[in-house]
Amino acid sequence: MTTVTRVCVRDLRFPTSRSLIGSDAMNPAPDYSAAALTLETSDTDWSGHSFVFTIGRGNNVQVAAIEEAAQRFTGRDADGLCADPAAAMRELAWDSQLRWLGPDKGVMHMAIGAVVNAIWDLRSRRAGIPLWRELCQLSPTEVVDQIDWTYLRDCLDPGEARELLEEQAPLRDSRRACFEQLGLAAYTTSPGWLGYSDGKLERLCVEAREAGFSLVKLKVGEDLDSDLRRLEIARHALGASVDIAVDANQRWDVETAIASVRAFADFNLRWVEEPTHPDDVLGHATIAHAVAPTPIATGEHLANPVMAKQLLAAGGASVLQIDATRVGGVNDLLALIMLARKSKVEVIPHAGGVGLCEAVQHFVYFNAVCVAHDTAPLSLEYVDHLHEHMADPVTVTGGAYRLPTSPGSSSEFVAGVERRYGFPDGTEWIS
């Protein structure tokens, strides 16, 4: 029997605030960070890796939460955990003492997600395949059994979810072959950070077009005049054939969102992202109806499937931007993908940060191969920073992600990363 022998959680912080990488209207100076978990086992060939992405201060709190959630599995049968991740998820999410700290939201729920994800990582490593393939090998019934349906049945019941999966099952092989050959469209956020000058924005837009990207996303929300000027620059540099999306990072209230999105009407935006507070389901619905047909996108701060259920039922978003480390791990993400399918809403994940592109790509492929009704509009955010810290970094060429082939969930950091970026003792932080 293989047992879990040790839980190791590291506080990794990358000083991105020094170059304003990642600056937007809500987050002027983030230090992209990760609370990185390793579940070590008695078989030294195998360990499970995952992380929660944060943007600096408080990453130590996230580390403490992961330690608290993970420690119960020390000494436990790793084979059993890998055979039934849903049972591990239930044990953590329904631990009433931990649940009080959410429920199902914030630091503790993200910690639970990290533990669940490390188990899935271990499972797919031992199977010798990338996580997306592990997920695509699940039968419709097995997918349904991984989801906690307790509070979701009024929108989608397990039987209907299974039918939706069975409907796509005959297409799995051809879809997979197609993505293996062509990759998946990447869109880029790299040109559009608020901290960049107009000249840098223009130059990076030209580079993005030349690199083959078909969609560029700009940060907005600080000042409407400035937003409109930057949109003009981007449209001019990109030409008519590259789409533009914008991201307000929650800066508007409902009324301001409606007025701003209407002011952007001439730019024919692919979507407007995070127009207001992510908890404001009804606010999103009001905005979406007022600015139709401009699509509203949100999801990177959506805490759990119960919030997604309402957002989708209320028509608050037509693009669901799942995040690999915000919710309770793989099992919650499967629920989000199925809820989106039920509502015929596109799943186009949030990525960027550090490690998020690597971690979330597996869910894009699962959705594209096994769930999505239409794969044509699917794409995945790409930001060309910090990939050198990941042991299995993404490959993006010609504006497309290439499917990962290494075993696991691509969530492991490179060996020794903590010597430089460990907080507070890494060389980068000791001045």
Add this chain to the structure above:
Amino acid sequence: MTTVTRVCVRDLRFPTSRSLIGSDAMNPAPDYSAAALTLETSDTDWSGHSFVFTIGRGNNVQVAAIEEAAQRFTGRDADGLCADPAAAMRELAWDSQLRWLGPDKGVMHMAIGAVVNAIWDLRSRRAGIPLWRELCQLSPTEVVDQIDWTYLRDCLDPGEARELLEEQAPLRDSRRACFEQLGLAAYTTSPGWLGYSDGKLERLCVEAREAGFSLVKLKVGEDLDSDLRRLEIARHALGASVDIAVDANQRWDVETAIASVRAFADFNLRWVEEPTHPDDVLGHATIAHAVAPTPIATGEHLANPVMAKQLLAAGGASVLQIDATRVGGVNDLLALIMLARKSKVEVIPHAGGVGLCEAVQHFVYFNAVCVAHDTAPLSLEYVDHLHEHMADPVTVTGGAYRLPTSPGSSSEFVAGVERRYGFPDGTEWIS
């Protein structure tokens, strides 16, 4: 100048699981706990006290979060913090790096609330009056200025909030005199824990009636037949003159909630509490409309004012059960009280646990004196456990709370409590 000299956060846990005090359908064995903050100042006569209530595991994570949020105030001017708690709230809640860990929810938001509450505690101690009097001395404009309106204006704007407060202002003195004379109705949850036998339930119901309580609350949600049997026992023991409320502690989905509440119709319940997941605003609205006129109550797990705004706008609750330590402190609680007033929804807080009766009573009095349209239906939960650990425990006589008179927010624990209940080194935890 008085400065903040030290932040001290203690992990206090009371082994309530050993006697099944606090057992309900969702929380079978809680160990009532507190992450207790003291802001020490350069004037050794004055310190600010607050806490976050949890139910055991993870209290250490809550401690770490409070330390992270509070540490920035070490060395800062205490007079300035006390003069403008809204500025401290803004500094914490809009710190983008901390905000990423919520936003506005879970462990980090409760930690921010603890820091804000300690500042309010310090302010009212230095003024020599209890917090409820400090709040009742604020002018309508000062109340409005303490609230972050960023995401609330589509439901209630500051001008309308000020008008609502000005409408009640002439009644403040007479209302306060009335509550000082008669106290505030207490209702009791002590008889109704799920872990108690039928005989104990019956005995405690008789005792509650004889003690003068006019409302008793029972836990339900584990099994409908058992719920109905226990309701029969309670009704028989209480007679027709004592109201009954029930609390499902989130155990039902939407459909089960509707069926269960309809099965309870003959008991003429005062309210049905937490019928489903606290994030399910639209689910609450569906339930409330389906079971009308039975009132639906919720709020103890409501993360922030944005959630409350939607719950009230959708008609999801007719009783709002604010909790003293769940949201971002006094400033968020003022927002919740004003949102409830706008929707003409009763504010009847959640209490119990350890310290929650003490902490939340101040908001009941503020609401009753300065805000509520009708004070007749107001009451406050009372559970007769663990008050001996509080330095300024509540006084409940003849079924009524008596107004606290000591300076501060009644949130300080007795000196030396950590020697026995500190975790993991207190004598109660070292076996």
